[in-house]
Amino acid sequence: MRYGWRPRPGLSATRLSAVLAFALALTGASLGEAREVVDSAGRRAVLPAKVERVYAAGPPASIMVFAIAPEKLLGWTRAMTPDEAAFLPQRYAALPSLGRLTGRGNTANVEVVLAAKPDLIVDAGATGDTYVSLADRVQQQTGIPYLLYDGTFARTAATLRALGAATGDSGRGELLADYVERSVGGVRAKVATIARERRPRVYYARGPSGLQTALSGSINAEVLDVLGAINVAGGQSAASGLANVSMEQVLAWNPDVIITTDPGFYARVWTDARWSRIAALKNARVYLSPQLPFGWFDFPPGPNRVIGLFWLADILYPDVFGNDLRARVADFYRLFYHREPTPAQLDALLDTPEPANR
Amino acid sequence: MTAHAFDTLRLGSLGRYTLPLLGLAALVVLAFAVGRFPVSVGDLYAATIGKLTGTSRPVPATVETVIYQVRGPRVLAALVVGAALAAAGAAYQGMFRNPLVSPDILGVSSGAALGAALAIFLSWGLIGIQALAFAGGLGAVTLVYAIGASLRGRDPLLTLILAGVVIGTLLGSCVSLLKYLADPYNQLPAITFWLLGSLASTSPADLAVVVPTVLLGLVPLVLLRWRMNLLTLPDDEARALGVETTRLRLAVVCAATLITAASVAISGIIGWIGLLVPHAARMLVGPGFARMLPMTMILGAGFMLGVDTLARTVATLEVPPGVLTAVLGTPLFLWLLAKSKRAW
Amino acid sequence: MELRAEALSYGYPGRIIGSDVEVALTAGEIVCVLGPNGGGKTTLFRTLLGLLPVQAGHIALGGRPLQDWSRRNVARVVGYVPQAHAAQFAFTVREIVLMGRTAHVGAFAAPSHRDRAAADTALATLGIGHLADRVYTEVSGGERQLTLIARALAQEAELLLLDEPTASLDFGNQLRVLDQLRALAERGIGVLFSTHDPDHAFLCAERVVMLRDGRILATGRPGEVITHDNLKRLYGVEVEVVTATLADGRASQLCVPGLAGLRTGSRPRPAPTWH
Numbered sequence: 001m002r003y004g005w006r007p008r009p010g011l012s013a014t015r016l017s018a019v020l021a022f023a024l025a026l027t028g029a030s031l032g033e034a035r036e037v038v039d040s041a042g043r044r045a046v047l048p049a050k051v052e053r054v055y056a057a058g059p060p061a062s063i064m065v066f067a068i069a070p071e072k073l074l075g076w077t078r079a080m081t082p083d084e085a086a087f088l089p090q091r092y093a094a095l096p097s098l099g100r101l102t103g104r105g106n107t108a109n110v111e112v113v114l115a116a117k118p119d120l121i122v123d124a125g126a127t128g129d130t131y132v133s134l135a136d137r138v139q140q141q142t143g144i145p146y147l148l149y150d151g152t153f154a155r156t157a158a159t160l161r162a163l164g165a166a167t168g169d170s171g172r173g174e175l176l177a178d179y180v181e182r183s184v185g186g187v188r189a190k191v192a193t194i195a196r197e198r199r200p201r202v203y204y205a206r207g208p209s210g211l212q213t214a215l216s217g218s219i220n221a222e223v224l225d226v227l228g229a230i231n232v233a234g235g236q237s238a239a240s241g242l243a244n245v246s247m248e249q250v251l252a253w254n255p256d257v258i259i260t261t262d263p264g265f266y267a268r269v270w271t272d273a274r275w276s277r278i279a280a281l282k283n284a285r286v287y288l289s290p291q292l293p294f295g296w297f298d299f300p301p302g303p304n305r306v307i308g309l310f311w312l313a314d315i316l317y318p319d320v321f322g323n324d325l326r327a328r329v330a331d332f333y334r335l336f337y338h339r340e341p342t343p344a345q346l347d348a349l350l351d352t353p354e355p356a357n358r
Numbered sequence: 359m360t361a362h363a364f365d366t367l368r369l370g371s372l373g374r375y376t377l378p379l380l381g382l383a384a385l386v387v388l389a390f391a392v393g394r395f396p397v398s399v400g401d402l403y404a405a406t407i408g409k410l411t412g413t414s415r416p417v418p419a420t421v422e423t424v425i426y427q428v429r430g431p432r433v434l435a436a437l438v439v440g441a442a443l444a445a446a447g448a449a450y451q452g453m454f455r456n457p458l459v460s461p462d463i464l465g466v467s468s469g470a471a472l473g474a475a476l477a478i479f480l481s482w483g484l485i486g487i488q489a490l491a492f493a494g495g496l497g498a499v500t501l502v503y504a505i506g507a508s509l510r511g512r513d514p515l516l517t518l519i520l521a522g523v524v525i526g527t528l529l530g531s532c533v534s535l536l537k538y539l540a541d542p543y544n545q546l547p548a549i550t551f552w553l554l555g556s557l558a559s560t561s562p563a564d565l566a567v568v569v570p571t572v573l574l575g576l577v578p579l580v581l582l583r584w585r586m587n588l589l590t591l592p593d594d595e596a597r598a599l600g601v602e603t604t605r606l607r608l609a610v611v612c613a614a615t616l617i618t619a620a621s622v623a624i625s626g627i628i629g630w631i632g633l634l635v636p637h638a639a640r641m642l643v644g645p646g647f648a649r650m651l652p653m654t655m656i657l658g659a660g661f662m663l664g665v666d667t668l669a670r671t672v673a674t675l676e677v678p679p680g681v682l683t684a685v686l687g688t689p690l691f692l693w694l695l696a697k698s699k700r701a702w
Numbered sequence: 703m704e705l706r707a708e709a710l711s712y713g714y715p716g717r718i719i720g721s722d723v724e725v726a727l728t729a730g731e732i733v734c735v736l737g738p739n740g741g742g743k744t745t746l747f748r749t750l751l752g753l754l755p756v757q758a759g760h761i762a763l764g765g766r767p768l769q770d771w772s773r774r775n776v777a778r779v780v781g782y783v784p785q786a787h788a789a790q791f792a793f794t795v796r797e798i799v800l801m802g803r804t805a806h807v808g809a810f811a812a813p814s815h816r817d818r819a820a821a822d823t824a825l826a827t828l829g830i831g832h833l834a835d836r837v838y839t840e841v842s843g844g845e846r847q848l849t850l851i852a853r854a855l856a857q858e859a860e861l862l863l864l865d866e867p868t869a870s871l872d873f874g875n876q877l878r879v880l881d882q883l884r885a886l887a888e889r890g891i892g893v894l895f896s897t898h899d900p901d902h903a904f905l906c907a908e909r910v911v912m913l914r915d916g917r918i919l920a921t922g923r924p925g926e927v928i929t930h931d932n933l934k935r936l937y938g939v940e941v942e943v944v945t946a947t948l949a950d951g952r953a954s955q956l957c958v959p960g961l962a963g964l965r966t967g968s969r970p971r972p973a974p975t976w977h
Contacts, residue, residue, distance in 0.1 A: 059543075078541075100542075206544075206547075206548075207547070207548045207551070208478070208482075208483055208484040208487060208548065209484055209558070209559035210559075211558050211559050211676075212547065212548065212551060220543075233674075234674070242547050243675040243676070244551055244554075244556055244558055244675065244676040244678075245558070245674065245675060245676055246393075246394060246428075246432075246558045246670045246676055247428045247432075247558060247559070248393045248394045248395040248424060248428050248429065248670065249394040249395070249670075249674060249676075251395045251420060251423065251424055251428065252394050252395040252396065254420075261544070264481075264482070264483030264484065265483075265484075267483075268483065268484070272561065273423065273427050273562075274423060274427040274428055274561060276423070277419060277420040277423045298543070299541075299543030299544055300543060301543070452791070455790045455791075456790070457790070457791075511714075581809075581810040582809075582810065583812070584807065584811070584812040584813065585804070585809070587793070587797070587801060588801055588804060590789070590790060590791050590793075591801070592784070592787070594748060594751075594753050594782075594784065595782065595784055597753055597773055598751050598753060598776075598777065598780075598781075598782035599777055599782075599801060599802065599804045599805065599853075599857070600773050600774040600775075600776070600777030600778070600804045600805035601773065601804055602773055602774075640791070640792070644792060644793070644794070644797075645791035645792055645793055646793065646797055648812060
């Protein structure tokens, strides 16, 4: 006589429960099971089923988490200034300052991080060995899963998607990633149609003297590279990407366009005799990047730069990109920063101050 | 056996200076001739000598800008900063009776660094940064001198040095704190670059302020050039010879601090010149301050000009002059040490 | 010009080194301060020069209180010769001597022809003119001491205070320096010097001040003051003062230490222990 279980055709309780168990195992996350996630650096971390509290280890990550799931963000890396806070919903602007926990110089006390009881720590930026080892160390020390994502501009959409999936907000992540892909893709396509001769030579002036610059290929000048502009500083072998140059060098380069992030420099450069001979000054093509609530052009190097792409595209190729920048800024801010700017705020952002004598 | 290198060459008192001055003049011409912006010799001549003699042909406007607005001020700044730092170093080495003293010993560089870092942290403009650096340098030395003067009953020089070291360290840690709190993407690079030192952003406006200040500070040193020798004697001897040593030291500290703070405000921290150049000057003309001061200023100006010219021409990116002075200065210094078999 | 200290207490606040000291020096005389090391001689000299404040009593220079004199004016009248020391910087002998002219050179001026002439004269007087261009740090100890004396001479001061001018000099140089002191006094300069060797006092002092632990033991002419008893009180050793007759018939006094063996001419032997 044959004992034991014999498969019988048709649904039976056992068969159904086996199928259900198998299905449950596959969809563990939605049913209270921990899941393993792989980040951009190839690191594996085990996340809890539900992620409600996220600590962003650096400014780019803060912006990403804020965009995807603002209610899950535990705090900013530094307190918001009143000017910056004016662009965000009040409850998010008032989040506490918890410090940075990233390779660029930590200010966070690990105990403070622990006291905030995050389910997940996220960082976005460089994914080299230094940062990987830092992530591993923090994860080991705190027992909290630490995900490290690629912060380069080109991977913005992918990072948004992956981060959304990790925190359980795939919908939002997908939405934002889609926006980025469509808009950036559109810009790239248009740029590809522009002939090489019409690509402007751009100098990025940093710092109060305007003689610090970012080299081509560095994370600071990525937006320029996407727009096909020719960064006069070229690509050098310097690793960090920032460098000091001399006034003579800038005169020798004679850029067509100057972008700056320093308001003091922007105010002074129009009347400085040394800069007056440069083509960019002669043609009044010097532009100050808006900075609120997060910089549009260079720092922090996060998704905030997407809107800067449009702004800069308008500047560099006005006949190709006649975007309605106001509408686009309103859209972007509503989508990413959860608050549409008032008309007065839009004016302040988009109307660059008239320099004293031009 | 005669005393000093130039004496053995039997040069007259004027001949002593001729060679270095000629060298300096040649260096100045060279500095004007090279740079990242290509300026042909013809253009250079037309823009300078030609203009003076009225025989010039028209020179492109940009070339004029380069020569008069960019290279000219930078060359002059290098000369002034080099001379100022060297003179301050020479004064302090005599005053502290120690040939290993640099102008930073009383904390002027740390104070200037703190001023600049604070201004950058507060997002002040370039003028604000320079002004606060200058104020910081003066403030630090005032504090050090006040502390030194209030600690009575001990060797006054030793208390000055100790106070300088202590305050310098304190201010340095404040700078570190500011670097820590600064925005790592924007402010921190600016602070780091300022601390490395650079003459890249020198403008004619800078010179209009710095040159008179340095000259003002040099006046006491020149007037007191003979009395400075007496500071190298122990305090008792100097006072017995009729010198009011406390007043004289105060005058020297004020003068040296003024010229150092003014230089550091526009150039950032550039080391080695104040330490190294006075040695070379002493080797050439002896320690008598009346002869050593002009020689050390000529050598300091030349050294700084050479270093700065290298810094701005050797690559597209600027090399920090502080790095160059250390890299060039160290072997020079070691060579000097090996060569000199006698006291300083 | 007279330098006179009366009822002088000197030292530092909270630490009096010497008290009730009376010293006087006029131009043309040689006075010797005799005493063991650590007895406060240097501190006394520094106080007499006005480099240290007086703790009690008073000092008068030219009849006026010393604290009323500016440093510059004191330097025109009183010269100080410290012990020769190592210097940090390679000044020439002439440059060192020229420093002595400070009190005569204006605050913002440099030495004139006259100053240089005075320096050269001082060098010649002491017979070290040939060293003028040598580096100070490279000449011998005796030559350095003579340089410092020349520097004080260049000051054209009437009174000279020399602190242990013969310390760390060899026998020959000591005698040369003492000889110079007598020559200076003969030229009308008042000389006050300190020493620990009583023979030096015999050789060139007109008056001796015995100083022990900051108190004056005795003052007077060398012959009267330097006695066996005084030296015993001063140094705690047995010294016999003898008068010697020199080759040319002059009499000179000198001290002969009383080491135990000298009297009997042999070393004492231990007594035999066997019977």
